[in-house]
Amino acid sequence: MPLDYRRFNGPEDSVSYRRFTEDYTKDYKQFLDELIDENGRRKGGREMDEARTLCMFFARTGMISQAKGSSYIELKRTKVACSVFDPREIVHQNEYSTLGQLYCEVKFAPFSCRGERKALVPDSDERALSVALKKALEPAVCRHLFPNYQIDIFIYILENDGACLPAAINAAGLALSDAAVPMYDIITASSVAISGDKIFVDPTDDEEQLAIRNHDGVNHGVITMSMLPELQQVSDYRQIGSMDADCVLNALSILEKECKKIVPYVQRVLVQNAINSFEQQKKLEEEAKEREEALNAKMEVWKSILNVG
Amino acid sequence: MAGLLLSPSEKVYILHGIEDDFRSDGRSNIDYRPMELETDVVSHASGSARLRLANTDILVGVKTEIDVPKPDKPNQGKIDFFVDCSANATPEFEGRGGEQLANNISNLMQRAYHSEQAFDLKQLSIFEGKQCWKLYVDILILECGGNLCDAVSLAVKAALFNTRIPFVKAALLDGGNVDLQLSDDPYDSKLLEVGTAPLLVTLCKIGEKCVVDPSAEEESCSVISLVVGVTGNPKCYCSNEDASKLHEHISKCSTIAMNGPGSVAPQTLTNAIKQGINAAKYLDEALGKALLRERQDITNFVKHSYGFFK
Numbered sequence: 001m002p003l004d005y006r007r008f009n010g011p012e013d014s015v016s017y018r019r020f021t022e023d024y025t026k027d028y029k030q031f032l033d034e035l036i037d038e039n040g041r042r043k044g045g046r047e048m049d050e051a052r053t054l055c056m057f058f059a060r061t062g063m064i065s066q067a068k069g070s071s072y073i074e075l076k077r078t079k080v081a082c083s084v085f086d087p088r089e090i091v092h093q094n095e096y097s098t099l100g101q102l103y104c105e106v107k108f109a110p111f112s113c114r115g116e117r118k119a120l121v122p123d124s125d126e127r128a129l130s131v132a133l134k135k136a137l138e139p140a141v142c143r144h145l146f147p148n149y150q151i152d153i154f155i156y157i158l159e160n161d162g163a164c165l166p167a168a169i170n171a172a173g174l175a176l177s178d179a180a181v182p183m184y185d186i187i188t189a190s191s192v193a194i195s196g197d198k199i200f201v202d203p204t205d206d207e208e209q210l211a212i213r214n215h216d217g218v219n220h221g222v223i224t225m226s227m228l229p230e231l232q233q234v235s236d237y238r239q240i241g242s243m244d245a246d247c248v249l250n251a252l253s254i255l256e257k258e259c260k261k262i263v264p265y266v267q268r269v270l271v272q273n274a275i276n277s278f279e280q281q282k283k284l285e286e287e288a289k290e291r292e293e294a295l296n297a298k299m300e301v302w303k304s305i306l307n308v309g
Numbered sequence: 310m311a312g313l314l315l316s317p318s319e320k321v322y323i324l325h326g327i328e329d330d331f332r333s334d335g336r337s338n339i340d341y342r343p344m345e346l347e348t349d350v351v352s353h354a355s356g357s358a359r360l361r362l363a364n365t366d367i368l369v370g371v372k373t374e375i376d377v378p379k380p381d382k383p384n385q386g387k388i389d390f391f392v393d394c395s396a397n398a399t400p401e402f403e404g405r406g407g408e409q410l411a412n413n414i415s416n417l418m419q420r421a422y423h424s425e426q427a428f429d430l431k432q433l434s435i436f437e438g439k440q441c442w443k444l445y446v447d448i449l450i451l452e453c454g455g456n457l458c459d460a461v462s463l464a465v466k467a468a469l470f471n472t473r474i475p476f477v478k479a480a481l482l483d484g485g486n487v488d489l490q491l492s493d494d495p496y497d498s499k500l501l502e503v504g505t506a507p508l509l510v511t512l513c514k515i516g517e518k519c520v521v522d523p524s525a526e527e528e529s530c531s532v533i534s535l536v537v538g539v540t541g542n543p544k545c546y547c548s549n550e551d552a553s554k555l556h557e558h559i560s561k562c563s564t565i566a567m568n569g570p571g572s573v574a575p576q577t578l579t580n581a582i583k584q585g586i587n588a589a590k591y592l593d594e595a596l597g598k599a600l601l602r603e604r605q606d607i608t609n610f611v612k613h614s615y616g617f618f619k
Contacts, residue, residue, distance in 0.1 A: 015380040016380070019380055019381060099570075127412070128416055131412075131413070131416070135567060135568075138570045139570060139571055139572035143570075212423075214424060214425035214426055217426060219561070220424070221424070223565075228572060231572075232574055232575065233572035233573065233574060234567075234572055234573050234574070234575055234578055235572040236567055236572075237535075237565055237566070237567055237578060238420075238564075238565065238566050238567070239562060239564055239565040239566075240420050240423055240424075240564060241423070241424050241563070242424035242425075242426040242427055242540060242561045242562070242563045243561055243562055244559055244560075244561045244562070245562065245582065245583060245586050248562050248565070248582055249579055249582070252575060252578065252579060253575075256575050
């Protein structure tokens, strides 16, 4: 692996000091107690089944001016920017493909995660997220409309506090519609973290860490699902961890509801986007008209001057 | 799958057959094709297995190596999966052609083995925080005839079951470094506990129905398949006396993923997950039986010692 020689790397076998802090040596019980208070609320005041989207959904389109379409989503401390570029012909392609391709790339900012700094070359997490994103978006895009072309979708995760894959999918859905890429439906995604009988909807990083740990053979894991809500189709479903069938089916119904809950927010952003662009167009037209009038007035003046001459 | 051409009428034939629970090779929707399994086929590997499921041919070798455990998991070993799609399987795999498929499968295996309930990495620990075993599971795809995920997971489990890890005879502490002396005798080794290792079951959605173990032709008729990873039952992998000591086992899902460009309705997903768990249970029992029989044959073979030290 190429090393970054511009900064001090430390000896090869050095470990992060965090490992020796109290936070790291906490056992399962302490960890759980810290995340859930005595009233059954989570750290940060949310209910167990309350997604961050409901308390503060900070999303917008048109973030990045050089991209065809772009969006930004902020779920408290998870912040994701997405840009989508025009379809372009696939270079070095051996055979003609009747369906258009999506090229997805997910990148963490070097400062986005706790602990280690992310390197510039894509690591396995980022590659897995890119594959997951591609799988989730493919059924939503009308790919037959641009054969032999590919659309580039870039996700940049500025800050990661859990649920970055659903945030990335939601952002990509917004950016694709901002770029006016034909789609079958809005795409929304949500995730849950499960640990024993506790189900955290829209988990934070700590909650995800807790859910990945095994404790006494109880159900644990993280599930992410993306949906096309109007068409009632699941476009991607991925699970990590270990849980029994009832738990999976329960989580599935929760996720289905959550995915539908996000729809009005996405719709609001899209409508706002349409209104904005409409207004902007109107403004531009008015300005153009004014300019033309001014020009015409000047023409009149010149004509009269010429006539006098 | 790669390089297979089917006419629309052939596809319709397959589709209509599946609607009536009757597939082109005579199976019903929930039947597997016959498979052949051999273990201990590669002499230089610690454990190996070869699985042939109709036309799908998989060779798995497990190599062990001593490594330093991750700082945040000092008492756990490591396991890594590498998939290599041989160009023998189809010319499309030549060069970097099979890379995407290989990555997909190795990611899926990694996720399926991620949970401690699926595979306990603590058994690979040698010296907490200092040394552990690292298992390199190399999966070679020699021929593809559909249903790669299932075949790979079966072969991997068989190879791990067959894996022998040498005992540590002595450990010397020299400063902060540990110096291990391993036993030279290949029979003086321990076996891994792989009873809970997950099996993957692919459910291929064709028309309105889901089928298990799709052939390459059937795979090309489908736009979406669901892969369910289900943890195994340790009772199937040990002798009867040991089995009675174990707790009652509940199969759990250790991973679920979707393959292919399509999407499914939530109801179909629910049904498929249930169907997958059921299929995995039978598959696991059959694999356990076959592996125990194979091990029995090997243990009947007694080690002979020669020379005057006898």
